[in-house]
Amino acid sequence: MSICSRCSSEKVVYKREISGEKLCRSCFIESFEKRVRKTISKYNLFREDDRIAVAVSGGKDSLSLVKLLWKIERDFPEASLVAITIDEGIPGYRDESLKLAVDFCNRLGVEHHVYAFKELFKITIHEYMNIYNQAKKDFGPCTICGVLRRRALDIAAEKVGATVIATAHTLDDIIQTYLMNILRGDLPKGLIGVRSKEGPIPRVAPFRLTPESEVVLYAYISGIPFQETPCPYASYSQRDSIRRFLTEFEERHPGSLYAAISSLEELLMRQEKETAKKFCRVCLSPSTSDVCRACQILGEILRINFISPLSPTNK
Ligand SMILES: [Zn+2]
Ligand SMILES: [Zn+2]
Numbered sequence: 278m279s280i281c282s283r284c285s286s287e288k289v290v291y292k293r294e295i296s297g298e299k300l301c302r303s304c305f306i307e308s309f310e311k312r313v314r315k316t317i318s319k320y321n322l323f324r325e326d327d328r329i330a331v332a333v334s335g336g337k338d339s340l341s342l343v344k345l346l347w348k349i350e351r352d353f354p355e356a357s358l359v360a361i362t363i364d365e366g367i368p369g370y371r372d373e374s375l376k377l378a379v380d381f382c383n384r385l386g387v388e389h390h391v392y393a394f395k396e397l398f399k400i401t402i403h404e405y406m407n408i409y410n411q412a413k414k415d416f417g418p419c420t421i422c423g424v425l426r427r428r429a430l431d432i433a434a435e436k437v438g439a440t441v442i443a444t445a446h447t448l449d450d451i452i453q454t455y456l457m458n459i460l461r462g463d464l465p466k467g468l469i470g471v472r473s474k475e476g477p478i479p480r481v482a483p484f485r486l487t488p489e490s491e492v493v494l495y496a497y498i499s500g501i502p503f504q505e506t507p508c509p510y511a512s513y514s515q516r517d518s519i520r521r522f523l524t525e526f527e528e529r530h531p532g533s534l535y536a537a538i539s540s541l542e543e544l545l546m547r548q549e550k551e552t553a554k555k556f557c558r559v560c561l562s563p564s565t566s567d568v569c570r571a572c573q574i575l576g577e578i579l580r581i582n583f584i585s586p587l588s589p590t591n592k
Contacts, residue, residue: 283308291494294531302498309495313345313483320471322481323441326355330439330478332430333360333382333389335374337496337503338445340381342483344501346443347385359437363429364393365422366401367509374504381502392433394425398578405578406510416574419514424574428560434478446470446482449489449527452534453519455541460519463570466563467549468542477562488527488534 279289281301289299300308317323331346333339343360350358362378364371375391382389395401402422409418434442446454451469458465467473470482484492496503511517527534556562557569564570 290498291491295535306495306499309487309491310345310348312487314349316486317349317483320481320485322443322472322483323353323356325353327441328357328359328437328439329441329443330430330434330437331358331360331443332445333362333378334445335362335376335378335381335504336445337501338447338484338489338492340377340501340503341492341496341499342443342445343382343387344385344499346483347387358387359439360387360389361430361433361437362389362391363426363433364391364395365426366394366403368403370506370509373506377502377504388437390433390437392429392436394429397429397432398425400578402510416577417514418510419516421574421578422510424571425578427571428575431477439478441472442478442480444470444480444482445484445492447484447487447489447492448534448538449520449523451482451485452523452537452541453516455537456519456523457515460515463565465541465545466554466565468545473563477560486535486538489524 279292279299280287281289281304282298283304284301286301286304288301290302291300291305292298293300323329329346329350331339331343333343343358346358350356360378360382362375364375379389379391393401402418402425405421406418430442430444446469454469455465470480470485472479472481495501523534554563555565557564557567557572559568559572562569562571568576
């Protein structure tokens with residue numbers, strides 16, 4: 278018979294494959310939250326008087342993050358929390374998650390703001406898809422969406438006076454990103470999701486050492502309502518195939534993701550000390566080239582916009 282490794286309860290909800298530990302509901306929640314708190318202090322992700330902008334998409338990861346930060350923030354009276362949702366303009370899909378984000382933040386009493394691609398960049402991802410399908414552009418919708426979302430979040434965070442941006446990227450997401458960079462021939466330039474001194478508003482990922490599967494379980498057993506439908510354009514993304522590969526690999530060899538982040542980041546930290554950083558001349562983010570990839574893509578979008586029959590001025 279299986280019992281909780283910590284409190285001997287007979288209601289085990291989770292077996293942690295790496296350690297063999299079995300946990301009941303309340304021991305799982307406790308250990309999950311403890312790990313996130315430990316991650317925050319290990320990397321000094323927050324300061325006591327931060328105004329934290331948390332990116333909330335309405336999915337399980339981001340709603341779990343806003344709930345956890347809301348709990349943690351109560352211990353720091355000088356800190357404040359504000360939630361931001363970026364509306365990319367994907368009909369149907371975004372409407373559902375937007376409602377979840379609004380309702381959930383309301384329930385917690387967390388200030389919430391929505392910023393739309395349409396207002397910021399004059400184009401929705403849906404409109405870009407039409408251009409992409411007609412003209413076979415170089416950049417797929419997920420690349421464009423990722424770059425625009427990142428920029429939108431920077432703009433939004435600045436508007437609400439945030440001093441740091443918290444995103445719900447999990448251990449899985451971080452490893453995927455490192456791998457995608459490597460597969461593009463682009464060596465990662467530093468640690469993802471930790472506070473760096475340079476560049477725009479720092480971005481931190483409190484779930485950076487937490488596996489995706491544990492975030493899903495946390496959302497599920499804490500009764501967090503989340504959107505389950507994936508983005509309709511997800512199959513266009515390179516990330517999707519890397520995700521599937523990594524998930525399968527981790528299932529067969531538990532602990533691989535954690536091993537990967539440890540070794541990779543040790544290497545990155547060594548390299549960081551040795552090399553002088555260069556910055557993008559447009560957005561001042563660390564970059565190996567004169568203008569970073571994001572700014573190159575943004576330039577392309579602005580150009581499309583100008584000649585696009587879909588832009589409001591040409592209609
Ligand atoms: Zn227990
Ligand atoms: Zn740039």
